[in-house]
Amino acid sequence: MAGLELLSDQGYRVDGRRAGELRKIQARMGVFAQADGSAYIEQGNTKALAVVYGPHEIRGSRSRALPDRALVNCQYSSATFSTAERKRRPHGDRKSCELGLQLRQTFEAAILTQLHPRSQIDIYVQVLQADGGTYAACVNAATLAVLDAGIPMRDFVCACSAGFVDGTALTDLSHVEEASGSPQLALALLPASGQIALLEMDARLHEDHLEQVLEAAAQAARGVHTLLDRVVRQHVREASILLGD
Amino acid sequence: MAMEMRLPVARKLPSESLGRDTKKHLVVPGDTITTDTGFMRGHGTYMGEEKLIASVAGCVERVNKLICVKALKTRYNGEVGDIVVGRITERRRSAEDELAMRGFLQEGDLISAEVQAVFSDGAVSLHTRSLKYGKLGQGVLVQVSPSLVKRQKTHFHDLPCGASVILGNNGFIWIYPTPEYKEEDAGGFIADLEPVSLADREVISRLRNCVVALATQRMMLYDTSILYCYEASLPHQIKDILKPEITEEIVLETRQRLLEQEG
Numbered sequence: 276m277a278g279l280e281l282l283s284d285q286g287y288r289v290d291g292r293r294a295g296e297l298r299k300i301q302a303r304m305g306v307f308a309q310a311d312g313s314a315y316i317e318q319g320n321t322k323a324l325a326v327v328y329g330p331h332e333i334r335g336s337r338s339r340a341l342p343d344r345a346l347v348n349c350q351y352s353s354a355t356f357s358t359a360e361r362k363r364r365p366h367g368d369r370k371s372c373e374l375g376l377q378l379r380q381t382f383e384a385a386i387l388t389q390l391h392p393r394s395q396i397d398i399y400v401q402v403l404q405a406d407g408g409t410y411a412a413c414v415n416a417a418t419l420a421v422l423d424a425g426i427p428m429r430d431f432v433c434a435c436s437a438g439f440v441d442g443t444a445l446t447d448l449s450h451v452e453e454a455s456g457s458p459q460l461a462l463a464l465l466p467a468s469g470q471i472a473l474l475e476m477d478a479r480l481h482e483d484h485l486e487q488v489l490e491a492a493a494q495a496a497r498g499v500h501t502l503l504d505r506v507v508r509q510h511v512r513e514a515s516i517l518l519g520d
Numbered sequence: 521m522a523m524e525m526r527l528p529v530a531r532k533l534p535s536e537s538l539g540r541d542t543k544k545h546l547v548v549p550g551d552t553i554t555t556d557t558g559f560m561r562g563h564g565t566y567m568g569e570e571k572l573i574a575s576v577a578g579c580v581e582r583v584n585k586l587i588c589v590k591a592l593k594t595r596y597n598g599e600v601g602d603i604v605v606g607r608i609t610e611r612r613r614s615a616e617d618e619l620a621m622r623g624f625l626q627e628g629d630l631i632s633a634e635v636q637a638v639f640s641d642g643a644v645s646l647h648t649r650s651l652k653y654g655k656l657g658q659g660v661l662v663q664v665s666p667s668l669v670k671r672q673k674t675h676f677h678d679l680p681c682g683a684s685v686i687l688g689n690n691g692f693i694w695i696y697p698t699p700e701y702k703e704e705d706a707g708g709f710i711a712d713l714e715p716v717s718l719a720d721r722e723v724i725s726r727l728r729n730c731v732v733a734l735a736t737q738r739m740m741l742y743d744t745s746i747l748y749c750y751e752a753s754l755p756h757q758i759k760d761i762l763k764p765e766i767t768e769e770i771v772l773e774t775r776q777r778l779l780e781q782e783g
Binding site (some may be wrong): 387 | 533548564595641642704740748
């Protein structure tokens with residue numbers, strides 16, 4: 276869009292944030308009683324819901340069962356009302372399948388699947404409002420949901436998107452910034468060890484800038500971790516008070 | 521027919537005074553529990569770089585040299601000696617199985633059983649080799665989270681209010697009318713189809729709502745807590761027990777009574 280300045284001279288972005296600033300994040304665990312684990316997250320205007328079932332017996336063909344670990348099955352769906360234009364196909368289209376596959380790769384790296392051989396863990400994410408950073412919001416919501424279900428994980432998985440505009444790395448991109456065509460990447464991190472669960476980029480970025488953008492994304496992901504950590508501790512504290520002994 | 525609707529209200533956080541004074545060690549995945557290598561690691565932990573790290577969100581429990589993290593909500597993990605209540609979904613189709621068991625237990629039957637053995641992949645093998653286990657007849661099933669069922673010496677209780685309850689370790693709670701006489705020779709395979717009286721049905725309904733109320737407030741389920749909750753709910757109508765305000769009131773009263781009893 277000509278004339279739309281993504282980063283002003285004073286260093287402010289379109290929504291008034293600084294280059295490395297995250298949007299306001301609010302999250303809740305245990306939103307559904309029926310599912311084994313569930314969570315809801317809002318990152319700015321992006322709203323995502325995640326639901327986890329499992330570990331349970333493999334549905335469908337028994338031959339798909341892995342003898343030494345659990346199968347992780349992820350499905351990504353975005354509501355028809357989530358974008359400015361009404362979407363025709365909420366799931367089954369190419370982008371949803373690809374995101375589902377990326378989520379699966381991310382969580383296979385984090386969940387301790389060896390503890391549940393011959394079982395299946397289902398993770399369903401639904402985006403209710405998409406304002407940029409949908410992959411990141413889905414990963415963050417799914418992490419909370421997996422924790423809510425009591426499925427053992429190596430560490431939190433915290434994700435954030437990052438872009439590169441006018442020589443500066445921007446983090447937690449909104450839809451306007453994503454649609455501008457500047458290079459952007461999505462990073463999913465395991466904060467305690469600093470290991471990367473998934474790094475995805477399908478734009479062109481000069482390799483000299485990669486380190487800067489990656490570092491900014493990692494920093495932002497650690498910021499997300501601080502917040503999610505607080506949410507989980509609060510939830511555990513409340514629940515343990517209720518349980519009593 | 522009158523319908524009840526309510527607007528969402530902000531949740532009230534549970535007051536700190538409800539809990540005991542002991543400071544519990546709460547952890548989330550990725551937290552280091554200890555760097556001391558002398559400990560054995562139990563459920564909910566894993567070893568990484570010379571440190572014991574938590575893998576679930578919950579509180580740390582230490583029994584001598586064993587450290588484990590008890591998650592708030594988990595799927596049921598079988599242990600030998602547990603009582604489970606469940607429905608038969610599928611069975612082996614071998615010849616001797618046909619001859620022996622088809623007459624007694626069919627697919628779709630609700631049974632109570634004991635865990636005999638646990639396999640390495642988590643599957644459990646059950647047995648009903650005692651007269652107190654077997655097919656369950658008329659009653660009400662309530663499904664709660666397995667982490668809410670307290671481990672006790674016995675899980676079969678005859679409550680003084682006029683009904684009996686089986687607290688399955690897998691979170692399935694069976695509430696049924698107390699049988700008038702114990703049939704010693706028939707065991708658990710003859711279903712009693714005698715009509716149940718209205719008074720008994722009311723007791724069972726009230727118990728069922730009390731169990732659901734305790735589960736929504738995340739209180740441990742055992743015979744005393746269910747009984748106290750039943751007594752606390754008597755002033756209210758059975759259908760009102762599930763209204764949020766009344767649930768909170770009843771469970772608070774139950775909690776206070778249990779604290780008094782122990783203190």
